[in-house]
Structure formats: structure tokens, C-alpha cells
Amino acid sequence: MEDYTVSDFKMKALKFQYWHTALVTIPLGLAIILFPKQFTKAMKVKEQDQTVFGICGAVWLAIGLLATRGMQDPLRWSPLLLLQFMYKVIWFTMVLGLMPARGEFDLDNAKGFMLGFAPFVAADLVAVPWKYLLGRGEK
DSSP states (O other): OTTOOOOHHHHHHHHHHHHHHHHHHHHHHHHHHHOHHHHHHHHTOOOOOHHHHHHHHHHHHHHHHHHHHHHHSTTTTHHHHHHHHHHHHHIIIIIITTTGGGTOOOHHHHHHHHHHHHHHHHHHHHHSOHHHHTTOOOO
């Protein structure tokens, strides 16, 4: 896969997305882990089980820290952005999408995540080197 090339635009989009990811997820992950009660109050989300909420914070922190590596070697670390894209699309479709059927949909609780995740999904659509990751890139 090392012989594959991507356009200058795609490379800039990758670097921007790593920067954007690190800038957002590192502080959010740390806040969730270190100050979970204050985070839920500040972000106006329902209080949650601290163990499960801590997993979310740990994953976001890990993604943010790994994104700093992506800034240095964008193509090699692009599976990280694919993971970010996939979990957010799954959240939108399978978690948020199924909540109304279970009578659990709470727009006030979900809207912050919806507004926060949507730009990442859109930017990942542009930045992720799909052909490279799916093994169909230009040599």
C-alpha cells in the first residue's frame, strides 16, 4: 500500500481532519474521564453510568492522541479516520435511528451529539482515502 498516492487536496483534507479530530477529542476525552459530572452538566446531557461514560471518554482520548500521529503520516493512519467515520454513521443509524421505535428518543439530549458528529462525518467523507483503504488506489 505504500506505493499508493493521493491528490494534494486529499492529503490536505487528511491533515486537516487529523488536526480537527485531535483538537476536539483530546479535550472532550479528558473532560469526560477527569470531570464526568461537570461535563454532563456543562454539555447538558443526562447523567450516565460512569463506567460506560468513561469508555466513551477513553475512546475519544485515544482517537485524539492517535490523530496526532496521523498529522505526521496521514496515509498510514487513515484507518483511524475510517473508524471515526464508521462509529459515527453507526451511531446515527443504529443508535439514534432506533431510539424512536423504542420510545427513547430525546432530542434535547441527542442534539449536541448530532450537531457535533455531523461535521465530522461530512469531513471524513471528503478526507478518507477510500480507494487507498479499500485496496483500489492508483499506483
